[in-house]
Amino acid sequence: MSRIGVFICHCGENISRTVDVERVAAQVGTLPGVAFSTDYKYMCSDPGQGLLKKAIQEQRLSHVVVAACSPRMHEKTFRKAVESAGLNPFLCEMANIREHCSWVHEDRDEATAKAIEIVGMMVERVKKNRVLPTITVPVTKRSLVIGGGIAGIQAALDIADAGHEVVLVEREPSIGGHMAQLSETFPTLDCSQCIMTPKMVDVANHPKITLYTYAEIEQVEGYIGNFQVTVRRKARSVDEDKCTGCGICMTKCPQKKIPNTFDRNLGMRPAIYVPFPQAVPNTPVIDRENCTKFKTGKCGVCQKVCGPGAVDYEQEDRLIVEPVGAIVVATGFDLYSIEEKPKGSAIKGYGEFGHGKIPDVIDGMTFERLASASGPTGGKILRPSDGREPKQIVFIQCVGSRAREKGISYCSKICCMYTAKHTMLYHHKVHDGQAYVFFMDARTPGKSYDEFWRRSIEEEEAVYIRGMVSRLYQKGDKIVVMGSDIAVGVQVEIEADMVVLATAVQPQKGADTLAQKLGISYDKYHFYSEAHAKLRPVECATAGIYLAGACQGPKDIPDTVSQASAAAAKVMTLFAKDKLEREPIVARVREAGCVGCFYCQKVCPYGAVEEKEIRDRQGNLVKVVAYVNPGVCGGCGTCQATCPSKSVELDGYTDEQIVAMIEAL
Amino acid sequence: MTSRNTLSYAYYPGCSLHASAGEYDLSTRELFRKLGIGLTEVPDWFCCGATPAHNVDELLSLSLCAKNMELAEKVGGDLAVACAACFSRLKTTQHVLSENDVKRKQVEKAIDAPVPMKGNVKHLLDILARDLGLDRLKQAVTKPLAGLKVACYYGCLLTRPTDVPNLDCVEAPTIMEDVLKAVGAETVAWSHRLECCGANFTLSRPGVVIQLSHAILDSAKEAGADCIMVACPLCHGNLDIRQEEIEGVYDTRYAMPVFYITQLVGLATGLGADKLGLDALIVNPMPLLKEKQLL
Ligand code: SF4
Ligand code: SF4
Numbered sequence: 010m011s012r013i014g015v016f017i018c019h020c021g022e023n024i025s026r027t028v029d030v031e032r033v034a035a036q037v038g039t040l041p042g043v044a045f046s047t048d049y050k051y052m053c054s055d056p057g058q059g060l061l062k063k064a065i066q067e068q069r070l071s072h073v074v075v076a077a078c079s080p081r082m083h084e085k086t087f088r089k090a091v092e093s094a095g096l097n098p099f100l101c102e103m104a105n106i107r108e109h110c111s112w113v114h115e116d117r118d119e120a121t122a123k124a125i126e127i128v129g130m131m132v133e134r135v136k137k138n139r140v141l142p143t144i145t146v147p148v149t150k151r152s153l154v155i156g157g158g159i160a161g162i163q164a165a166l167d168i169a170d171a172g173h174e175v176v177l178v179e180r181e182p183s184i185g186g187h188m189a190q191l192s193e194t195f196p197t198l199d200c201s202q203c204i205m206t207p208k209m210v211d212v213a214n215h216p217k218i219t220l221y222t223y224a225e226i227e228q229v230e231g232y233i234g235n236f237q238v239t240v241r242r243k244a245r246s247v248d249e250d251k252c253t254g255c256g257i258c259m260t261k262c263p264q265k266k267i268p269n270t271f272d273r274n275l276g277m278r279p280a281i282y283v284p285f286p287q288a289v290p291n292t293p294v295i296d297r298e299n300c301t302k303f304k305t306g307k308c309g310v311c312q313k314v315c316g317p318g319a320v321d322y323e324q325e326d327r328l329i330v331e332p333v334g335a336i337v338v339a340t341g342f343d344l345y346s347i348e349e350k351p352k353g354s355a356i357k358g359y360g361e362f363g364h365g366k367i368p369d370v371i372d373g374m375t376f377e378r379l380a381s382a383s384g385p386t387g388g389k390i391l392r393p394s395d396g397r398e399p400k401q402i403v404f405i406q407c408v409g410s411r412a413r414e415k416g417i418s419y420c421s422k423i424c425c426m427y428t429a430k431h432t433m434l435y436h437h438k439v440h441d442g443q444a445y446v447f448f449m450d451a452r453t454p455g456k457s458y459d460e461f462w463r464r465s466i467e468e469e470e471a472v473y474i475r476g477m478v479s480r481l482y483q484k485g486d487k488i489v490v491m492g493s494d495i496a497v498g499v500q501v502e503i504e505a506d507m508v509v510l511a512t513a514v515q516p517q518k519g520a521d522t523l524a525q526k527l528g529i530s531y532d533k534y535h536f537y538s539e540a541h542a543k544l545r546p547v548e549c550a551t552a553g554i555y556l557a558g559a560c561q562g563p564k565d566i567p568d569t570v571s572q573a574s575a576a577a578a579k580v581m582t583l584f585a586k587d588k589l590e591r592e593p594i595v596a597r598v599r600e601a602g603c604v605g606c607f608y609c610q611k612v613c614p615y616g617a618v619e620e621k622e623i624r625d626r627q628g629n630l631v632k633v634v635a636y637v638n639p640g641v642c643g644g645c646g647t648c649q650a651t652c653p654s655k656s657v658e659l660d661g662y663t664d665e666q667i668v669a670m671i672e673a674l
Numbered sequence: 675m676t677s678r679n680t681l682s683y684a685y686y687p688g689c690s691l692h693a694s695a696g697e698y699d700l701s702t703r704e705l706f707r708k709l710g711i712g713l714t715e716v717p718d719w720f721c722c723g724a725t726p727a728h729n730v731d732e733l734l735s736l737s738l739c740a741k742n743m744e745l746a747e748k749v750g751g752d753l754a755v756a757c758a759a760c761f762s763r764l765k766t767t768q769h770v771l772s773e774n775d776v777k778r779k780q781v782e783k784a785i786d787a788p789v790p791m792k793g794n795v796k797h798l799l800d801i802l803a804r805d806l807g808l809d810r811l812k813q814a815v816t817k818p819l820a821g822l823k824v825a826c827y828y829g830c831l832l833t834r835p836t837d838v839p840n841l842d843c844v845e846a847p848t849i850m851e852d853v854l855k856a857v858g859a860e861t862v863a864w865s866h867r868l869e870c871c872g873a874n875f876t877l878s879r880p881g882v883v884i885q886l887s888h889a890i891l892d893s894a895k896e897a898g899a900d901c902i903m904v905a906c907p908l909c910h911g912n913l914d915i916r917q918e919e920i921e922g923v924y925d926t927r928y929a930m931p932v933f934y935i936t937q938l939v940g941l942a943t944g945l946g947a948d949k950l951g952l953d954a955l956i957v958n959p960m961p962l963l964k965e966k967q968l969l
Contacts, residue, residue, distance in 0.1 A: 357836075357843070357844065357845070358845065358846070359845060360843060360844075360845035361845040361868065414837060480845075480868070482865030482866075482893075483865065484865065489865075
């Protein structure tokens with residue numbers, strides 16, 4: 010016979026205002042199997058939990074029901090308390106008499122009656138609860154970091170410095186990401202390359218980091234602590250071990266006129282190339298689409314000139330399987346490109362801003378390359394069309410961002426600051442030039458940020474015009490920018506030499522495909538979703554996968570680095586234990602009843618159902634049944650609802666328990 | 675009723691086409707007859723309220739359009755509209771009423787009839803480019819407009835408002851150019867094709883109109899256009915009828931004929947000047963058409 014203890018919480022006044030808690034306690038005290046019942050003002054408080062523990066010991070309770078708020082809120086709290094008093098935590102259940110009762114009813118008598126019924130159901134249910142053993146799974150203490158921008162680099166270094174192995178996978182031929190493209194960084198104006206390249210070198214030299222550049226994630230299997238990740242190393246056509254990085258192949262390659270994407274197509278590069286001189290690794294890659302050898306079979310110059318014989322036209326993609334325990338996703342962002350308005354997309358585009366048609370209308374990242382000392386102009390601000398120095402320059406903010414009717418409603422967060430920075434860089438380099446900025450609001454919440462923005466106006470003489478540009482057009486060699494100044498209420502027309510658009514931050518292309526491989530969720534813009542916006546901002550809902558940087562939403566460098574370190578800390582927390590404890594609320598197959606239809610396998614969203622062979626003593630195959638891998642099972646119960654022969658049940662939510670609840674009504 | 679081979683529409687000319695823009699009406703009817711597209715004028719149609727009504731009272735403006743749509747249903751088929759302002763209002767009404775049940779009920783009460791939602795509101799351009807199709811349009815050409823450089827002028831209404839599913843991309847439409855290229859003309863790339871001509875102010879603030887229309891004429895001229903093509907009687911009024919006045923104010927000379935879309939397409943299909951109402955244009959197009967050997 011069970012000895013059930015029932016504890017009714019007042020929740021301050023939240024429950025007791027509508028529910029007569031004393032009457033509930035008295036009433037449920039009379040139910041068969043209930044040995045003890047009481048009420049208390051705050052059950053979750055320290056004295057409340059103390060009361061619970063004391064009662065378990067003194068009354069020799071076998072089961073516990075806490076009637077209080079939602080189990081989402083405090084189930085863990087009470088199960089822990091029960092455990093510390095010596096009972097199995099899964100012999101404790103919560104009856105929700107707040108959200109399900111006091112908060113939604115006004116009539117005290119009726120609410121009290123309903124509360125009694127809710128508690129009564131849980132009393133019947135808890136009688137059928139089984140002792141569930143905590144599940145432990147081993148942890149592979151290696152981690153995978155996807156993306157070699159500043160977020161991935163920071164996370165990889167932090168984890169590796171803590172002594173754990175890291176596999177860093179980057180899609181491009183070099184790590185560095187967008188930060189390597191930037192000129193100076195706000196709000197301190199230190200040179201991006203100067204603070205970035207040492208970190209890149211650290212990554213390459215770190216004994217605990219395996220770096221795969223020019224590589225992509227092919228497949229992800231497994232679960233927290235035990236992932237198997239297949240990485241596709243794309244054929245570089247250059248042997249990384251042999252190549253010394255002398256660069257002679259690049260100088261001799263006859264193909265020289267390929268737009269340099271790292272320089273936003275402002276310069277040219279050969280078919281065998283490194284994206285930029287400070288690239289890590291400093292091993293070239295052959296762009297097979299543009300290489301004469303691959304297109305026509307002729308040429309082969311690079312192979313001839315390469316001393317160590319590193320050029321290998323036969324090289325093929327290689328697949329490598331890496332076992333890891335945790336994954337950090339740091340795939341970063343891309344800029345919304347006006348010229349490539351996606352066909353059939355909800356994004357409407359800015360056809361009238363002339364981007365892609367008027368050569369001197371460029372985007373913010375292109376301006377970064379113009380302003381960068383390592384860029385195509387050596388840091389001089391020159392117009393792409395004729396190489397002249399622009400004397401009047403117009404910056405337009407919020408291009409794409411915050412424009413619901415265009416399809417993107419979010420704020421891209423970094424543009425106010427980088428435009429302010431651009432006006433400064435421009436003024437430093439073109440002393441007699443004038444910068445204008447069309448803006449909607451200036452949003453600069455960050456340490457030393459507002460001061461920086463004000464400096465661009467007060468000291469660097471940028472003219473800020475509050476209002477949007479309606480359109481712009483080429484007139485001779487000028488670009489006429491038409492807009493309005495809503496502060497003064499007049500129409501403005503500026504004849505500019507160059508226009509820089511602060512285009513919206515978007516997730517990387519293919520973010521959705523990667524998310525599907527990883528089994529993580531994303532929002533309608535394809536930014537990855539965190540498990541909880543406030544309390545779990547770096548974790549995915551899928552256990553063991555963490556987020557860092559702009560793949561989760563627009564972020565500046567300080568925020569990105571902070572989040573990367575946070576993600577690394579989460580990984581280290583996970584690696585601090587040898588075994589992982591998981592809630593034992595998982596499905597279990599009754600093999601005798603299973604007919605092997607595998608409907609459960611089809612519906613399982615976690616891919617937890619495996620096949621298991623049943624053999625007799627002679628080793629003959631009797632049948633194949635389903636097996637739920639407890640390490641993978643998410644405890645959703647979909648299989649239970651699907652199974653035609655009622656052979657799979659979710660522990661903690663068995664049919665027996667549910668029926669007992671219904672019958673108690 | 676749109677069947678495989680025969681296209682036919684309920685035709686809503688709107689007030690202008692029965693008054694100042696008679697040549698637009700005439701050329702539309704002639705061109706469509708030539709192309710074998712049926713047009714049946716909506717019986718008893720009345721003003722859609724175009725620019726003033728929606729500024730005064732939304733319910734009034736929606737009801738005026740809805741009533742016309744109800745009358746059009748008696749003819750059946752999609753509604754063909756020539757004037758950009760009527761088109762914008764009718765299209766907006768259809769969109770608003772299909773999205774908003776409360777407003778639709780109010781309007782239905784006001785016009786004391788259900789609002790028909792099946793038929794589409796279509797601009798003539800849409801019918802030429804999509805329903806008939808550019809290929810069939812090409813086949814109908816007997817006299818390609820070779821050598822004629824045209825500035826296609828959309829104005830501000832043809833592709834707006836932005837939140838209503840519309841004729842073409844709001845900011846970078848190509849439908850006029852597509853149609854004109856199909857009939858053999860050359861189109862110029864110019865900056866002011868989507869600019870407003872000031873239509874709303876044509877009576878109250880002519881100064882505004884002169885300034886805006888001047889910028890449009892100037893830009894077309896600079897781009898090397900021989901003429902401008904419009905799809906709206908209000909734009910036409912400002913660019914054609916006021917052209918001399920604008921030339922006077924800015925002390926310049928354009929002599930830039932302003933055609934309706936149906937007049938140019940009509941020319942290419944072999945219709946004569948009399949059938950297209952070319953004599954009704956204020957800036958005389960004859961010298962240009964003769965020079966290009968199109969007449
Ligand atoms: S094979 Fe020729 S074209 Fe191709 S990368 Fe080598 S040198 Fe360049
Ligand atoms: S659905 Fe049920 S019977 Fe079918 S395989 Fe799964 S557990 Fe076995």
